[in-house]
Amino acid sequence: MEVTMSRLLVTNKSFELLEPYEGKLSRTVLRGESSRKGADLLDIDQYLNEAHSFGLQSVRAHFNVLAWSDDVQELRHIRNDVGSQLALMECRPRHNTVDAATLYWAGMPGNAGDFPAEESFYTFIEPAVCFFTEETNYKSSSSPFGIKLCDRVSGRPLHLDISDEPMKKGIITNRNKFVLGGSGSGKSFFMNHLVRQYWEQGTHVVLVDTGNSYQGLCELIRRKTKGEDGVYFTYTEEHPISFNPFYTDDYYFDVEKKDSIKTLLLTLWKTEDDKITKTESGELGSAVNAYIERIRADRNIVPCFDSFYEYLRDDYRRELEEREIRVSREDFNIDNMLITLRQYYKGGRYDFLLNSRANIDLLSKRFVVFEVDSIKENKELFPVVTIIIMEAFINKMRRLKGVRKQLIVEEAWKALSTANMAEYLRYMYKTVRKYYGEAIVVTQEVEDIISSPVVKEAIINNSDCKILLDQRKFMNRFDAIQSLLGLTDKEKAQILSINQSNDPSRKYKEVWIGLGGVQSAVYATEVSVPEYLAYTTEETEKVEVQRLAGELGGDMELAIRQLAEGKR
Structure with missing residues (x-):
C-alpha cells in the first residue's frame, strides 16, 4: 500500500491478472518474491491454500x-489524515517520497508499462476491485430513456436513467420518487428539468403545484404544441378553476370513473x-x-353537474317514490x-366549479x-379539486x-390535508407501478415528513428512488431524516457534501440520487x-421574462431567446 501526500487527493489503482500457478511452481515463485520482501512463509501457505480451496484468481x-x-504544515496534516483513514480500512499505509514521480507517471493511461513491479502485492480479485468503487466514477446509462445531468467534478454531460434500467436490473421494484430539499436548494428547478425531459420522451405528466413553479414550462409546451397540450388550471376571481x-x-365511463x-358527490x-x-x-x-346511461342514449343532453342535478331532482327522486x-x-x-x-348548481355560490x-x-x-396555492385553505373547494385531480x-x-404516466405532488403536506387525498395517494403509490407509472412527492418541510404517517408509511416506503438537494438548513436535524429515509453513513456523507465545493466558473446546483439503497451519487x-x-x-x-413576453405579443419562447442572448 503506497501513500504519497497531496492537496488534491487522487487515487491511482492498477492490478495485473496472473495465470494460476500449480503445485510447487506457485510456492517457489511466491516464496522467492516473499523472501525479497521479508514476508512470512506461513502467510504464503495460507494464501495459496485459500486460492486452491476456493478457486480464487490471483492478481498483483x-x-x-x-x-x-x-506548505509543510499542511502536508503533515494531509499525511496524518490520509494515513488514519487508510488505517480505519485495516490497511497499513507506507509514506513514499522516493518513487512519487514514477508512480504519478505510471498512473496515467498508457504508461502502465513503466510501473515498478516491486511496488505491487499479491491479492485476489475480490479484495482488489473493491478499491475501484468511487463516487466520481460516473457512467452514462445504456438505456435510451433518461435525463441529462453532469459529473459534479468535471462537468461532463451524463445520460442517467432512474426509472427503467434500475427496474430491469432489480435495483428498484417501483419507479416512485421522493424529493426533499429546503427553500432555495434548487428543488423546483431540478423538477422542471426532470419533467420537461420526461414529457419530451412521451410521458403523460400531471402536476399538483403550489407557487407557480411550472407556469413558464407549461406555457412553453402550450405554444410548442399550438395549444394541443400544456393545460394550466389555476384559481383567480376573474377565471376561477x-x-x-x-x-x-368518447362517452366511455369505466368502473373507476363512475x-x-x-x-x-359524497x-x-x-x-x-x-x-x-x-x-x-x-x-x-x-x-x-x-345518468350516464341517459347521456349515452341522448347525446343532446349536455354532460355536466347541472344536468345531473336536474336528473337527480326530478327523475331519480320520482323513481325512488315509485x-x-x-x-x-x-x-x-x-x-x-x-x-x-x-350551491354547485347554476345560480349557486360555486356553480362554476363542476360545469366547465x-x-x-x-x-x-x-x-x-x-x-392550488390560492385555494389550499378553502375547505369547500380544495377537497373537490384534489379528488378531480386524482380521478x-x-x-x-x-x-x-x-x-408512461407521472403524477407529481409539490409540497406534499398541503395536498395531504384531506382524508380523501391521503387515501388516493396511498392507493396511488401502491398500484401505479403496475400501470407503467410513477408517483412523485416533492417537499421542503422536514417536520411534515417526520410527523406525517401518510408520508412515512405510504410514500417513503413505496419510493425506491430518493432525491435530496442541499440539506445544510437541516444539518442539525439530519439524523432524524437519515433514520426516516433509511440512509447509510456513506449516503449521508454524500448528501452533506452537496454544494460544498462547487466550481465558481460554472453555474449549477448539485443533487443526490439514491436507488433502492444500492446505488447513489451526487450529480x-x-x-x-x-x-x-x-x-x-x-x-x-420570472417577471422579466413575462414582461418581455408581453411586449412580444405573449411569445415567451422569443422572450427567453432574447434575454439569453443578452446574458451571453
Whole structure:
C-alpha cells in the first residue's frame, strides 16, 4: 500500500491478472518474491491454500493516494489524515517520497508499462476491485430513456436513467420518487428539468403545484404544441378553476370513473365527520350509473353537474317514490343531499366549479398543471379539486396502455390535508407501478415528513428512488431524516457534501440520487441559459421574462431567446 501526500487527493489503482500457478511452481515463485520482501512463509501457505480451496484468481495490485502541498504544515496534516483513514480500512499505509514521480507517471493511461513491479502485492480479485468503487466514477446509462445531468467534478454531460434500467436490473421494484430539499436548494428547478425531459420522451405528466413553479414550462409546451397540450388550471376571481367530471371525448365511463364521480358527490354532500352508510353509497352510485346511461342514449343532453342535478331532482327522486320497496328518508335522504349540493348548481355560490364548458378531456393531454396555492385553505373547494385531480390521473393510469404516466405532488403536506387525498395517494403509490407509472412527492418541510404517517408509511416506503438537494438548513436535524429515509453513513456523507465545493466558473446546483439503497451519487444540474430562464422560480427573473413576453405579443419562447442572448 503506497501513500504519497497531496492537496488534491487522487487515487491511482492498477492490478495485473496472473495465470494460476500449480503445485510447487506457485510456492517457489511466491516464496522467492516473499523472501525479497521479508514476508512470512506461513502467510504464503495460507494464501495459496485459500486460492486452491476456493478457486480464487490471483492478481498483483497497487493502490496509492497522490497529494502535494507547498506548505509543510499542511502536508503533515494531509499525511496524518490520509494515513488514519487508510488505517480505519485495516490497511497499513507506507509514506513514499522516493518513487512519487514514477508512480504519478505510471498512473496515467498508457504508461502502465513503466510501473515498478516491486511496488505491487499479491491479492485476489475480490479484495482488489473493491478499491475501484468511487463516487466520481460516473457512467452514462445504456438505456435510451433518461435525463441529462453532469459529473459534479468535471462537468461532463451524463445520460442517467432512474426509472427503467434500475427496474430491469432489480435495483428498484417501483419507479416512485421522493424529493426533499429546503427553500432555495434548487428543488423546483431540478423538477422542471426532470419533467420537461420526461414529457419530451412521451410521458403523460400531471402536476399538483403550489407557487407557480411550472407556469413558464407549461406555457412553453402550450405554444410548442399550438395549444394541443400544456393545460394550466389555476384559481383567480376573474377565471376561477373549473372542471367537468361528467365529460369524456368518447362517452366511455369505466368502473373507476363512475366510482370517482360517486366519491366526489359524497365529498360534496357529507363532512369528514359524517358516516356514509351502504345505502347512501349504493343509491348515489345507482343514480350516477343511470345518468350516464341517459347521456349515452341522448347525446343532446349536455354532460355536466347541472344536468345531473336536474336528473337527480326530478327523475331519480320520482323513481325512488315509485319503487315497490321504498327507501326510507333515514337510509337515504335525497332532499338533504339536493339542498347541500344546490350551491354547485347554476345560480349557486360555486356553480362554476363542476360545469366547465371548455370540454377538455385530460386523457389526451400530456402535460397538465393544477395550481392550488390560492385555494389550499378553502375547505369547500380544495377537497373537490384534489379528488378531480386524482380521478384525472387514475383515468390516465388505467386507460393508457403501454404509456408512461407521472403524477407529481409539490409540497406534499398541503395536498395531504384531506382524508380523501391521503387515501388516493396511498392507493396511488401502491398500484401505479403496475400501470407503467410513477408517483412523485416533492417537499421542503422536514417536520411534515417526520410527523406525517401518510408520508412515512405510504410514500417513503413505496419510493425506491430518493432525491435530496442541499440539506445544510437541516444539518442539525439530519439524523432524524437519515433514520426516516433509511440512509447509510456513506449516503449521508454524500448528501452533506452537496454544494460544498462547487466550481465558481460554472453555474449549477448539485443533487443526490439514491436507488433502492444500492446505488447513489451526487450529480450536477447544469443547463443552458435559455433552459435556466424557462425553469427559474426567482421572482425578479420570472417577471422579466413575462414582461418581455408581453411586449412580444405573449411569445415567451422569443422572450427567453432574447434575454439569453443578452446574458451571453
